[in-house]
Amino acid sequence: MSISCRVRTLVSDSETDTLSSGVIVVGQLVTGTSEQIFGTDTLKHLASALASMQAARYYGEDDLRLESVPKPTIGPGEVLVNLQAASICGSDINYLTGKTDPATEPVTLGHEGAGIVEAVGPGVETVTQDDRVVIHYVQSCGGCRPCNEGNDNRCRHRNSIGHHVDGTFAEYIAVPERAVLPLPDEVSFGEGSITGCAVSTGYHAVHVADVRPGDCVVVFGAGGVGLHAILWASRLGAGTTVAVDLDDRQLEAAAEYGADVLVNPDTDDVTDRVLEVTDGWGANASIECSGSPQAMAQAIDVLTGQTHYESGTAVSVGIQTEPMSVEYTDIREGQLRVSGDHNRAELGEILRLLSRGAVDVSPTITHEVPLEDIHAGVETVMARDEQVGRVIVDLTG
Numbered sequence: 001m002s003i004s005c006r007v008r009t010l011v012s013d014s015e016t017d018t019l020s021s022g023v024i025v026v027g028q029l030v031t032g033t034s035e036q037i038f039g040t041d042t043l044k045h046l047a048s049a050l051a052s053m054q055a056a057r058y059y060g061e062d063d064l065r066l067e068s069v070p071k072p073t074i075g076p077g078e079v080l081v082n083l084q085a086a087s088i089c090g091s092d093i094n095y096l097t098g099k100t101d102p103a104t105e106p107v108t109l110g111h112e113g114a115g116i117v118e119a120v121g122p123g124v125e126t127v128t129q130d131d132r133v134v135i136h137y138v139q140s141c142g143g144c145r146p147c148n149e150g151n152d153n154r155c156r157h158r159n160s161i162g163h164h165v166d167g168t169f170a171e172y173i174a175v176p177e178r179a180v181l182p183l184p185d186e187v188s189f190g191e192g193s194i195t196g197c198a199v200s201t202g203y204h205a206v207h208v209a210d211v212r213p214g215d216c217v218v219v220f221g222a223g224g225v226g227l228h229a230i231l232w233a234s235r236l237g238a239g240t241t242v243a244v245d246l247d248d249r250q251l252e253a254a255a256e257y258g259a260d261v262l263v264n265p266d267t268d269d270v271t272d273r274v275l276e277v278t279d280g281w282g283a284n285a286s287i288e289c290s291g292s293p294q295a296m297a298q299a300i301d302v303l304t305g306q307t308h309y310e311s312g313t314a315v316s317v318g319i320q321t322e323p324m325s326v327e328y329t330d331i332r333e334g335q336l337r338v339s340g341d342h343n344r345a346e347l348g349e350i351l352r353l354l355s356r357g358a359v360d361v362s363p364t365i366t367h368e369v370p371l372e373d374i375h376a377g378v379e380t381v382m383a384r385d386e387q388v389g390r391v392i393v394d395l396t397g
C-alpha cells in the first residue's frame with residue numbers, strides 16, 4: 001500500500017528511538033510504502049511501542065485483574081523476553097491474601113518465568129535474539145559490595161520482579177541483562193520457570209544450613225520450596241532427611257524427592273521421631289519452609305539432643321507473617337539463620353545440574369493453566385484440596 005507522509009530525514013539511531021517513542025516529526029512530503037518511508041527497523045520499533053499484551057495485575061488484596069497493557073519496550077542493557085511459562089508462588093498468594101504487600105501497586109504479579117529473547121537493547125552481550133532464558137527475579141546492579149561478593153540477592157540497589165517492578169504473569173517482560181540466564185535446551189520452560197524460585201530457594205537454604213555429608217536434616221513444610229530443600233539436602237549428602245508436613249499427600253511427594261523419614265505432626269511427635277533416628281542426638285540442621293511460627297519453634301527444638309551443648313542450625317525460609325517468641329535458653333550457639341533469595345551464581349549452578357540430568361524437578365509441576373485462567377490456578381494453590389506442587393501458567397497462547 002502506498003502512503004504519503006511528511007517526515008524529517010533521520011540522521012541517527014537516537015532519532016530513530018525518539019520516533020519510536022511516539023514523537024511526531026514533520027518535514028518534507030514523501031510518497032511510498034511504509035517500509036520505504038520509515039525503514040523496516042523503525043516500523044518494528046513503532047509496532048512494538050504501539051502493541052499491547054495480556055497481563056495479570058495486582059490491585060490489592062484479592063484483586064488480580066487480567067488486563068490489556070502496553071507491550072514493554074527496551075532500552076540500553078535490557079532484554080525483551082517473550083515469556084513461555086510462569087509459575088504461581090506462595091509469595092503471590094501472600095500478596096493476594098493480604099499477608100504481605102508488593103512494593104508497587106498496581107503491578108504485574110509473578111516472579112518465576114522462562115521464555116525466548118525477542119530483542120536485546122544496545123550493549124547487551126551475554127544473550128541474543130531467540131535465546132531461551134530463565135528470569136532471575138532479583139534485579140541487581142552488579143557493582144555494589146554485596147554484588148561483588150557474589151551476594152546479588154543482597155544488592156544495595158535491588159529491585160524484585162513482581163514486587164517492585166512488573167512481573168512474569170504476562171506475555172512479555174523487559175528486564176536488565178543481569179536478570180536473565182541461559183536456559184539449556186534439555187530443560188523445559190516450565191522447569192526453567194520453577195527453577196527461578198522454588199527450586200533455587202531450597203538450594204540456597206541447604207547452603208545456608210551448611211549441610212555436610214551424613215547430616216540429619218529436617219525440613220518443615222513439603223510445599224514447593226520444602227520439596228526442593230529435601231531434594232537438594234538428599235542430593236548434596238545428607239545422611240537422613242526428615243520431612244514434616246500436616247498433609248500426607250505432601251509427605252508422599254517428599255518421599256519421591258528423597259525424604260527418608262515422613263512425619264505428620266497431627267499423628268506423630270516430631271522431636272521424638274528425630275531423636276529416634278539420630279540415636280538421641282538431635283538433627284544437625286532444620287529448614288523451616290511453611291512460615292508457621294509453631295513449626296519454627298519446633299525447628300529449633302529438633303536440634304537439641306542428649307546434651308544442651310551440641311547444636312545444629314535452624315534455618316528460617318518460610319516468611320513468618322506473625323510475631324514469634326522463643327525462649328532464649330532454648331537457643332544454642334550458631335543455631336538461628338534466615339535464608340532468603342538465591343543468588344545468580346546458584347541459579348547458574350542449578351541450570352547446569354538440570355542440563356546434565358543430575359536432578360529431575362519436573363514431578364513438582366502438578367498443574368498447568370493458560371493465562372486467562374490464572375484465577376483458577378491461584379484458587380488451586382490456595383484450596384490445596386488435592387496434591388498441589390507447582391502450578392504453571394502457560395503463556396504460549
Ligand SMILES: [Zn+2]
Nearest residue numbers: 089091197198
Ligand atoms: Zn517464588
Ligand SMILES: [Zn+2]
Nearest residue numbers: 141144147155
Ligand atoms: Zn548491587
